[in-house]
Amino acid sequence: MMISNWLSYCRKVYEKNGHIMDKKELLKNTILSLDSDSFFELKTYFFREFFGFNFLDDSEVTQVFFAEKLYDYFEKVELRNNKDFPTLLQKYMQFLDDKVSKYIEKSPRKKNTDTEDIPRARKYYNKIIEFKKQNDINYSRLRDYSRIMFCLYAEIINQNDTITNFDYSISSLTSSKLLQSMKKSKTPKNTKNIFETKNVFFVQNKEFSFEMCNYIIATIVLFEIINHNIDGE
Numbered sequence: 412m413m414i415s416n417w418l419s420y421c422r423k424v425y426e427k428n429g430h431i432m433d434k435k436e437l438l439k440n441t442i443l444s445l446d447s448d449s450f451f452e453l454k455t456y457f458f459r460e461f462f463g464f465n466f467l468d469d470s471e472v473t474q475v476f477f478a479e480k481l482y483d484y485f486e487k488v489e490l491r492n493n494k495d496f497p498t499l500l501q502k503y504m505q506f507l508d509d510k511v512s513k514y515i516e517k518s519p520r521k522k523n524t525d526t527e528d529i530p531r532a533r534k535y536y537n538k539i540i541e542f543k544k545q546n547d548i549n550y551s552r553l554r555d556y557s558r559i560m561f562c563l564y565a566e567i568i569n570q571n572d573t574i575t576n577f578d579y580s581i582s583s584l585t586s587s588k589l590l591q592s593m594k595k596s597k598t599p600k601n602t603k604n605i606f607e608t609k610n611v612f613f614v615q616n617k618e619f620s621f622e623m624c625n626y627i628i629a630t631i632v633l634f635e636i637i638n639h640n641i642d643g644e
Contacts, residue, residue: 431497431548434485438478440550441631449638450474453631456586460594461627462618484619484627491619499624500553504543506625507560510593511536514567516575530575532566535559557632561589568592581640586633593629 445453454472457463464472464480489496516530542548542556561584566577568588617623 431500431546432550432553434482434496436550437500437553437628437631438481440554441635442478442481443474444635445474445638449634450477452586453634456590456634457630460590460630461623481627481631485624488619488621488624492621497548499621499628500548501543502621503625503628504553504556506622507557507564507629508540508543511560511563511567514573515563516573532563532574532577535577535579536563554632554636557629558636561633561636564592565589581636584633584637586630586637589633590626590630593626 442450442453454469454477457477458469463469464476467476485496485499488494488499515532515536518529518533536559539556539559542552545552558581559579562579563574563577565583565585565588566574
């Protein structure tokens with residue numbers, strides 16, 4: 412697809428779907444918002460797990476250089492897969508949903524169920540999942556969605572079972588534990604055995620695949636959430 416046709420396609424998507432943040436907005440609110448310690452931690456993790464710079468030493472990579480690198484990366488993912496950035500964000504949101512949806516206790520199947528009978532984890536999940544259906548997604552909404560999904564996922568990892576409740580505090584999130592679990596792309600046989608699975612992640616996935624892109628977005632959003640650490644429900 413020629414660049415001019417691609418830009419025309421993106422404009423039509425924008426007009427149809429309303430405002431969905433672009434690559435620059437995502438990177439401004441994640442990479443460029445981190446303090447120096449958090450950025451160093453992210454950069455160290457990222458260069459070990461993904462890719463780095465060919466001509467710059469790690470110490471020379473500033474937040475602006477790093478954001479520019481990721482901007483180019485997302486652009487290549489769009490072009491290689493013939494998808495616009497809003498579609499990449501939707502795939503990321505579905506990626507997180509796939510990680511947690513099967514492991515949250517369902518609501519009681521009876522008429523006139525009191526809201527008090529609905530498990531707390533299910534209440535939060537049902538509310539936040541509505542964000543996937545909205546055509547107006549800014550970083551604040553993506554952050555809220557990601558935070559709840561990360562917290563639910565952390566509880567699933569800790570319990571190794573279906574969950575009814577969870578810790579919503581950001582202090583419950585450990586980046587290395589969450590990301591390594593996601594990286595293994597687990598395909599559980601049942602909800603009580605979620606760690607006896609096949610490791611089928613990056614071996615067969617290419618650099619510009621949706622799987623890799625999902626993991627990269629999850630990484631930068633998670634580091635931003637932990638860095639700013641604003642608790643409260």
